[in-house]
Amino acid sequence: DQQVKQNSPSLSVQEGRISILNCDYTNSMFDYFLWYKKYPAEGPTFLISISSIKDKNEDGRFTVFLNKSAKHLSLHIVPSQPGDSAVYFCAAGIRSGGSNYKLTFGKGTLLTVNP
Amino acid sequence: EPEVTQTPSHQVTQMGQEVILRCVPISNHLYFYWYRQILGQKVEFLVSFYNNEISEKSEIFDDQFSVERPDGSNFTLKIRSTKLEDSAMYFCADTPLGGSHGYTFGSGTRLTVV
Incomplete structure (x- = not known):
């Protein structure tokens, strides 16, 4: 049951260029989407989120785009830095029921930023 | 910055x-969760906990699993009779009321x- 899919297991980009990580979902009830970054031997770290009432959210070098009709979201990192190299997880949840919500994660994309 | 602490690491x-x-959540957070990640697979929801009771659990969270908050600070996940397939990374997580992050x-x- 893959409600959240990250079809690219890995991505390699040059330092300074843009990294684009993609995520698709199937459950139209999801109303809250997040991106997490994970280094080896650490827990996922929250990066950026977007609610379904928006189509874009920006925080510094990170921008998340949401296309509800296509059930697709993407994370743009620009400019990419070697320290961005990590596994990136897309996650989705249903927040309309309150603050207590569970997240469904994608399998992750390993981003490698080459100096 | 406040953090969630888990023990043991291995x-x-x-x-x-x-x-x-064992997990020590951030002190003013109210919603607690356990997730796990089997090697090479995705992070999976196990259980959510609020107001000293389970609010939701997944099909993975069967009778072998239990959670409690014994002393108002620690949040524990117990597996009664472990199986080989329980081998995984187990992550504790929390959110504050109305958290947007x-x-x-x-x-x-x-x-x-x-």
Whole structure:
């Protein structure tokens, strides 16, 4: 049951260029989407989120785009830095029921930023 | 910055033994969660906990699993009789009331069942 899919297991980009990580979902009830970054031997770290009432959210070098009709979201990192190299997880949840919500994660994309 | 603390970082146990994984959430957060990640697979929801009771659990969270908050600070996950397939990274997470920044995850406990 893959409600959240990250079809690219890995991505390699040059330092300074843009990294684009993609995520698709199937459950139209999801109303809250997040991106997490994970280094080896650490827990996922929250990066950026977007609610379904928006189509874009920006925080510094990170921008998340949401296309509800296509059930697709993407994370743009620009400019990419070697320290961005990590596994990136897309996650989705249903927040309309309150603050207590569970997240469904994608399998992750390993981003490698080459100096 | 406040963080979620998990102990131990690595636990090795024999099949059939009981294990308790411990978590100290951020003090003013109200919603607590356990997730796990089997090697090479995605992070999976196990259970959510609010107001001293389970609010939701997944099909993975069967009768072998239990959670409690014994002293108002620690949040524990118990597996009564471990199986080989329980080997995974277990992550504790929490959110405050009305949190808009997603969960705060702990660094995880690697459970190895032999």
